[in-house]
Amino acid sequence: MVNFLLERTVPLPLPEAWRRLTEWPRHGEVVxxxxxxxxxxxxxxxxTLVVTRSGLGPLSFEDPMEVTVWRPPAEDEPGLCRLEKRGRVVTGWAEIExxxxxxxxxxxxxxxELAVRWLPRLFDPLLRSAAVYVFGRAANRLLRMP
Structure with missing residues (x-):
């Protein structure tokens, strides 16, 4: 299991940054x-139930997630969304603030917090690096997309 944190500062109002990150199908356009x-x-x-399907053909898997916290930003108040990963392969949670x-x-x-079942802890450093790269790139692209 690995934990990671990404932070970005963007020239967008709170509601627009929130919209760009929480329109779930858009994530499939950037990952x-x-x-x-x-x-x-x-x-x-x-x-809300969000399901990602990643991979190619028989080497693909589903990553179902459920939104357990949904507080959109209001005026100058922060927004927070938490997703619980409920898959057979990928478990953990994600928060977007x-x-x-x-x-x-x-x-x-x-x-x-991300875990891949059956992946030995020996691979945690590689998993963390890959996750930071993939999710960091996705966040950057989502925040740039209109």
Whole structure:
């Protein structure tokens, strides 16, 4: 199991940064070999089920997640979303926080605890590096997409 933290400061108002990070199907547009579906009707909130399917053909797996905290930002109040990973392969949780930053910008904090079943702890440093790279790149791209 690995934990990691990503932080970004972006020239976006809080609601826009939140929207860009929590429109779940967009994650599939920025993470290679991944498709994202939402299996519950809109609007998003506590109980929303998000399923990612990653990989190629028979080497793919599903990573179902449930939104357990949903507090969109309001005025200058931070927003927080927590997803619990409920898959057979990937477990853990992710939190996306959007809070006021300097000069009217938004500060994004992405925290995650990630475990891959059957992967020995010996591989934790590699898993952490890969996760920081993939999720950091995804966050950057999501925050740049209109």
């Amino acid at each position: 290679p070999l991944t498709r994202v579906t939402v299996s519950t009707p809109p609007p998003a909130g506590v109980g 959007v809070r006021p930053g300097p000069g009217g910008r938004s500060r994004v904090v992405w925290r995650e």
